[in-house]
Amino acid sequence: MSADPKVLLADLLKAALKSVAPDQADTPILLERPKQANHGDFATNLALQLAKPLKRNPRELAALLLAELPPSTLVLKTEVAGAGFINFTLATAAKTAVVSEVLAAGADFGRGAKKNVKVQVEFVSANPTGPLHVGHGRGAAYGASLSDVLAFAGYDVTREYYVNDAGRQMDILALSTWLRYLAGFGIEIPFPPNAYQGDYVLGMGCDLRDAHQDRFAGVTAAQVLEGTPGLPLADRKDDEAKQQRELHLDALIANAKRLLGDDYPWVHGFVLNEQLSDGREDLGEFGVRFDKWFSEQSLFDTGLVERAVAQLEQQGHVYLQNGARWFRSSAFGDEKDRVVQRENGLYTYFASDIAYHLNKYERGFDRMIDIWGADHHGYIPRVKGAIAALGLPPEKLDVALVQFAVLYRDGQKTSMSTRSGEFVTLRELRKEVGNDACRFFYVLRKSDQHLDFDLDLAKSQSNENPVYYVQYAHARVCSVLNQWGGERAELAAADLGQLQNERELALCARLATFPELVQSAADDYAPHQIAFYLKDLAADFHSWYNAERMLVDDEALKLARLALAEAVRQVLVSGLAVLGVSAPQSM
RNA sequence: CUGCCCGUAGCUCAAUCGGAUAGAGCACCGGCCUUCUAAGCCGGGGGUUGCAGGUUCGAUUCCUGCCGGGCAGGCCA
Numbered sequence: 001m002s003a004d005p006k007v008l009l010a011d012l013l014k015a016a017l018k019s020v021a022p023d024q025a026d027t028p029i030l031l032e033r034p035k036q037a038n039h040g041d042f043a044t045n046l047a048l049q050l051a052k053p054l055k056r057n058p059r060e061l062a063a064l065l066l067a068e069l070p071p072s073t074l075v076l077k078t079e080v081a082g083a084g085f086i087n088f089t090l091a092t093a094a095k096t097a098v099v100s101e102v103l104a105a106g107a108d109f110g111r112g113a114k115k116n117v118k119v120q121v122e123f124v125s126a127n128p129t130g131p132l133h134v135g136h137g138r139g140a141a142y143g144a145s146l147s148d149v150l151a152f153a154g155y156d157v158t159r160e161y162y163v164n165d166a167g168r169q170m171d172i173l174a175l176s177t178w179l180r181y182l183a184g185f186g187i188e189i190p191f192p193p194n195a196y197q198g199d200y201v202l203g204m205g206c207d208l209r210d211a212h213q214d215r216f217a218g219v220t221a222a223q224v225l226e227g228t229p230g231l232p233l234a235d236r237k238d239d240e241a242k243q244q245r246e247l248h249l250d251a252l253i254a255n256a257k258r259l260l261g262d263d264y265p266w267v268h269g270f271v272l273n274e275q276l277s278d279g280r281e282d283l284g285e286f287g288v289r290f291d292k293w294f295s296e297q298s299l300f301d302t303g304l305v306e307r308a309v310a311q312l313e314q315q316g317h318v319y320l321q322n323g324a325r326w327f328r329s330s331a332f333g334d335e336k337d338r339v340v341q342r343e344n345g346l347y348t349y350f351a352s353d354i355a356y357h358l359n360k361y362e363r364g365f366d367r368m369i370d371i372w373g374a375d376h377h378g379y380i381p382r383v384k385g386a387i388a389a390l391g392l393p394p395e396k397l398d399v400a401l402v403q404f405a406v407l408y409r410d411g412q413k414t415s416m417s418t419r420s421g422e423f424v425t426l427r428e429l430r431k432e433v434g435n436d437a438c439r440f441f442y443v444l445r446k447s448d449q450h451l452d453f454d455l456d457l458a459k460s461q462s463n464e465n466p467v468y469y470v471q472y473a474h475a476r477v478c479s480v481l482n483q484w485g486g487e488r489a490e491l492a493a494a495d496l497g498q499l500q501n502e503r504e505l506a507l508c509a510r511l512a513t514f515p516e517l518v519q520s521a522a523d524d525y526a527p528h529q530i531a532f533y534l535k536d537l538a539a540d541f542h543s544w545y546n547a548e549r550m551l552v553d554d555e556a557l558k559l560a561r562l563a564l565a566e567a568v569r570q571v572l573v574s575g576l577a578v579l580g581v582s583a584p585q586s587m
Numbered sequence: 588c589u590g591c592c593c594g595u596a597g598c599u600c601a602a603u604c605g606g607a608u609a610g611a612g613c614a615c616c617g618g619c620c621u622u623c624u625a626a627g628c629c630g631g632g633g634g635u636u637g638c639a640g641g642u643u644c645g646a647u648u649c650c651u652g653c654c655g656g657g658c659a660g661g662c663c664a
Contacts, residue, residue, distance in 0.1 A: 032603060032606085033603065034603095034606095034607080035602080035603085035606095035607085035608095035609090035610080036607075036608075039607070043606090043607085045605095045606065048606085048644070048645085051644070052643095052644085058644070081607075082606085082607045082645095083606085083607075083644055083645070084644080085606080085607070127664070129664095164664065166664095167663090167664060168663070168664070169663085169664055170664095246663095322662080323662090324662055325662095326662095335589085335590075335660075336660090338662095339661090339662045340662095341662085342662040343662060344662080346662085348661095348662070348663085348664090349663070349664050350664095373658095374591090374592070374657085374658060374659090375658055375659065376658095376659085377590090377591055377592075377658070377659065378590075378591075378658085378659045378660060379659090380591090401591090401592075403592075403593085403657085403658090404657085404658080406657095444599095444600080445599085445600060445601090446600090446601090448592065448593075449592095449593075449600075450592095450593075450656095450657070452599070454599085464612085464613075464626080465626095466611095466612070468626050469612090469626070469627085471626085472624080472626050472627075473627095475624070475626090476623080476624060476627085479623070479624060480623050480624095482623095483623060484623085513603090516603085517603085520603070520604095523604095524604085528600095528601090529601095529603090532600095532601065532602095532611085535611075535612085536611085539611085542627055542628065543627095543628065543629090545623085545624095545627075545628080546619090546625095546627065546628040546629080547628080547629090549622075549623065550623060551622095551623050552623095586624080587624075587626065
């Protein structure tokens with residue numbers, strides 16, 4: 001086990017710095033891996049940083065630093081380059097040492113030390129009012145990969161789904177299902193255009209009948225429609241017509257609650273449960289699991305919503321206007337104040353969200369990450385404002401926005417609304433593209449970048465998806481190791497000095513960056529870095545594979561090369577695991 | 588109108604918190620399978636990083652102003 005060359009180099013530089021410029025001894029030593037191979041294995045801009053305070057030529061300073069650099073077997077060559085960079089080329093043994101490190105650490109190579117920092121990641125949190133669609137899929141893939149990256153980097157991660165089981169949308173779904181159910185008994189009520197149209201609602205209507213027969217069917221169409229304003233003509237799109245449709249829907253919901261009485265919560269619960277288990281199954285198949293499903297309704301049941309608003313009120317951040325309670329969020333960076341309790345006494349969604357975040361803080365997380373769709377960006381100031389108003393530290397909460405995924409089919413954008421009934425579900429997408437390609441594709445770009453998901457491309461040319469490129473590298477290693485047929489333990493004893501050629505050393509350098517890459521991906525909330533790294537690692541491997549044979553007659557060389565291949569395989573497995581992608585033995 | 592995000596090769600995207608000659612894939616052109624998997628490799632052409640300024644040794648990155656695209660601005664969830 002050798003120590004990290006980066007740390008050792010930094011120590012050497014620190015010593016040199018101390019003797020060249022004692023006054024500047026606290027200058028941070030920044031070591032980076034140059035993009036270009038002929039710039040060595042590590043480079044520092046230390047001399048450039050010192051040039052200004054010392055008022056000296058950076059190249060001269062670089063030369064001075066090198067002259068004072070303590071000797072080390074680690075370093076093969078140093079040079080001053082460009083404007084005043086110092087480039088280091090490592091000794092071959094220092095480069096290949098990573099192979100034995102990987103073999104010794106196995107799946108733990110690259111894993112960060114336990115940080116004892118509790119991080120909560122909340123993601124997906126889609127309304128349980130219909131199947132997940134491709135937009136949710138992106139949030140799911142991003143959240144799951146981010147969680148896994150953080151966990152791998154050493155954080156203690158809790159994955160959580162916030163279930164919006166309270167509120168009007170769930171009532172609309174319960175009503176929609178009930179109306180479909182009633183139709184099955186010949187009780188025909190015109191289906192409202194703003195109710196949930198999807199086929200899955202018909203299915204739930206049938207399921208409801210299978211489970212409870214005619215228990216909820218003891219009504220007449222006239223009773224259900226009693227007191228409703230009726231529906232305007234379908235082609236009317238004016239505001240008045242829209243408003244009438246909403247009123248009609250609310251009246252139907254009120255009738256449903258009145259007519260069903262104590263049975264309404266049964267229907268509501270039935271519908272909620274169907275949707276939740278459907279979503280859980282869907283996400284599970286996608287490799288996305290949650291540690292906790294947090295119910296919005298529970299915030300009301302435990303009185304936390306009331307308490308949160310009361311707490312804000314005690315601090316003097318709430319006022320009454322037009323019969324409603326307003327949170328003075330404009331005093332906390334929001335552009336205007338927000339209603340937390342409506343004139344009719346009902347709390348707004350925002351109020352329960354305040355309570356939810358209060359609950360998160362009370363659970364003692366050191367950091368919380370909310371993953372939202374980018375359309376919610378305007379929501380950030382009010383939530384952070386509420387947190388600050390409650391006297392809690394807003395900087396513990398990070399909101400990661402995920403841009404929309406836009407689906408293209410036949411070169412045309414495809415609608416994804418859950419209300420229109422025409423949308424592409426995550427299930428359909430997974431079936432067409434496959435889970436592996438799907439997970440990889442979703443995370444292959446920065447989260448704040450728009451995602452054009454071309455279905456035809458994903459479907460017809462799925463073999464060209466980059467995920468296969470990475471998996472293929474893994475399968476190739478497996479194949480070679482199988483044909484060799486030896487024991488993995490033999491590889492640990494390989495003489496790594498046999499690894500001499502450029503491609504082998506490049507592979508070693510690539511492997512050596514994996515631990516810091518994991519850290520960087522975690523720090524930046526950027527799991528896409530893992531995906532790009534795996535592509536690069538696979539490219540280095542394929543290039544080497546085509547240029548050199550592993551199963552050669554020279555026993556020492558063979559073992560060394562197999563050891564390197566096995567190290568590559570291990571890192572591919574670790575990286576793919578973080579992304580929720582399988583690593584097949586053969587393809 | 589106001590706020591946030593984004594403009595990088597023909598297309599889809601990277602670029603190590605300000606670094607050196609801006610990189611991949613797809614597409615296009617030319618090579619490599621009697622040898623460990625050709626879902627692969629090697630080579631080639633392709634760019635004023637939207638535009639104009641500013642900050643400094645150095646800018647795709649930071650600041651200002653324009654241009655263009657997306658999203659948001661409910662007592663909805």
